Amino acid sequence: MLTTDANGDVYRRTLSSLLSTTTVSNTSSVNSLSTTVNGITGVGVNIINSNSLAGMGSKLTSTVNGVAADLTPSSGTIASSKLLGFDAGGNLVLGADPTATTVGNTVTSPNSLTTTVNGVTGASVNMVTGVNNSSSVNSLSTTVNGITGTAVNIINSNSLTVASNKFTSTVNGIVADFTPAVGTIATGKLMGFDASGSLVVGGSPGVANNIYTADDALTANRTVDMPSSRTLSFSPSGTQVVNQFSVDGSTFSVDALNNRVGIGTISPNTILDLGTSTGKKLGVYNNAAGTDFYGIGVRTNYLDFYVSADAVKNQSMVIHSSGAVGIGTIIPASGTIFNIDAAKDNSSGASPTATEAANDFVVTMSGAVGMGTAAPNASAMLEINSTSKGVLPPRMTTSQINAISSPATGLVAFDTNKSCLVQNVGTPAVPNWSPISNNVTRWFYMPSVNIETSAAVIGQTKDLFALYKAQFNSPAIKSTGAPSSLPFFANATDLHYFITSFDTSVLANVSIDANGVMTYDVIAPASSCSVVNIVFMLK
Known part of the structure; x- marks a missing residue:
């Protein structure tokens, strides 16, 4: 097998020499681990590939490289509402008071909270992980992190006013103004919508004009609904004037200045003038x-x-x-x-x-x-005046007539007992009811008078009416309680005059005129049997 040495020289080595291990060592730095075998050091790798610490159910769970370990702290004696910490013995306890430690919370962004314990700052967490608002009519409810708060009114106050050709809306004290665009139709008309649907001042909402700004005619019959709780009044805001309210000029007019109403006039002079x-x-x-x-x-x-x-x-x-x-x-x-x-x-x-x-x-x-x-x-x-009817006076008996209290002189009634009209020719104090109709005797003998006949004389006269009047007005003797005079006719022409008989051997050429004057001749002295009968008859 060929290989290289530390100096890069190539040389030949046997397989058995390679497989023989004599030394192995590990070194670490921070989170890096390197292994050296027989003097050959390999590439470093991470010691901890994953690490997490979580709290749940009153215990801490640490998971390193996928291997979990749990820690359940013992219960301390301090208030359970305090943070997790170490007690004086160094034990990690729930609610323990970490003596000589500090805890601080810092809001590092609108929804980020960072906690620092004993100078060690933890990772920031979100304060609010879920927010939800719901409303019903005018009620608003807010739910934060699953907790729903008390509902409140959305709109607490609302008003809408109009002034200077603009609307002012005030909601919860916040004022907003709206001034409609000016339309192209007559400015005297009502506010309404124009052809494009915009609200404009002067828009025509189906009425040509209003009675406050211009004269015009109704386009149809109109009815003012007056519920029982409503009234309609016309109250002048300025100086009252004559003919302040009218219908067709003078047909009906109200003079508000003088509190008068005119029908057929615009200038009433009385409260109601027709x-x-x-x-x-x-x-x-x-x-x-x-x-x-x-x-x-x-x-x-x-x-x-x-x-x-x-x-x-x-x-x-x-x-x-x-x-x-x-x-x-x-x-x-x-x-x-x-x-x-x-x-x-x-x-x-x-x-x-x-x-x-x-x-x-x-x-x-x-x-x-x-x-x-x-x-x-x-x-x-x-x-x-009548040619077919007469006058019917009151008809009473004699007793009823005599019972009239203080009858006026000249008072007339019909006496049913005597079947004639009677007249009071006396006084109210001493009445004398005298018959004045043809059903009673309307004639009477003249009172006695003396006619001198001792010598023959021709052309002698006697005023028979004057002699009668004098005797009735002043009677020589009257009975007790009788009036001082007898009623008599005032005028000679009220009577007719008659001589029913006289001694023709004493008087001759005897006559009486219409005034009751008798003319005669005395031709011989009268004897004890000589008489002249004179009769008066009411005309």
Whole structure:
């Protein structure tokens, strides 16, 4: 066999000399091991190819070059929460207090932890080996190294406001602004999406304009839903003005400055003003056909009241600007303050004909009353006009009439016992009920008078009415409790005068005029049997 020596010379050696080993030695340096056999040193190899130390189940396991060895430390007497270390006797114990040793932890990167014990620093390890987040609605849960923490709200506050043509969103106190791009359509329109789908200021969302920025027309019927808990109000933010809210100009107008409403006017002068138009103005009720109207209306100088009126039916009552009231007539008769037209036939206005006025009742400006006439006689306080009806006074017995307390002088009633009208010709304190109808005696003899007949004389006169009046006014004698005078007729023309008989041998050419003056001639002296019978009769 050929081989080389230390000097590189080649020489021949036998196999037996090679196989004979005389010396073997090992040397090591750090982790390198070299073997020298018979002076020949081989290539160095690693002593430790693998080394690991692990802790599990309260014991340490050391594995070197695949060979494992376990160490279970004995339990120490210190707090079990402390680190693994050596006790005073040098024994490795769980929770033992390594006297005169130091332990320090250092975070060397966001997730790296390095521990140094007695100046010896171990390998860094990850603090967090697994993180998992899960959410449900607004709840977030985090699991770290298999431990799940308490869930928290994801969004604690959220608001969205609009100002100066931009949106501001504030979430959990973090503010973000969004200003839409300006579109090419009218700036007075609502915000919406343009043809490309971008949100723009002035975009048209199907409505041409809005009532806040421009005039326009509704494209379809609209309904405002008003739930029971909602209200709708119009509140001016600045100075209130006349006609602040209106419908079709003067159709309906609200004067917010003076708290007035106008219908038919934009300048109401009262709380509710129906304008200056005439005709039917305010309806309390009207049927669908407009033929049963209840309400009020206005004409020049008139306020009209309607009851169940149709389109052409006259007013039921009117009040003139003078204060005159008409019922059943649209124009009260001239000179009246109150006019009822029972037949509603006064077609001649303020001057009804006699036929039209036959069913009227009026009160004149002077207070006179007319029945059956629109113009009572100026000398009468009451005029009743009829060609077919009369006046029916109260009908009472004599006892009932006498029981009237303090009857006014001139008071009239019909006495059912005497079947005649009676009149109090006395006073309220001392009544004297005198018959005034044809059913009782309406004549009486004249009181006695003296006629001088001692000498013949022609052309003599006697005022019979004056003599009667004087005797009734001042009777020579009266009974106890009787009035001081007898009732008498005030005027000579109220009576007719008669001479029923006289002594023709004493008197001649006897006559009486309409005023009760008798003219006669005395032709001879009277005897004890001579008489003149004079009778008065009420006209």
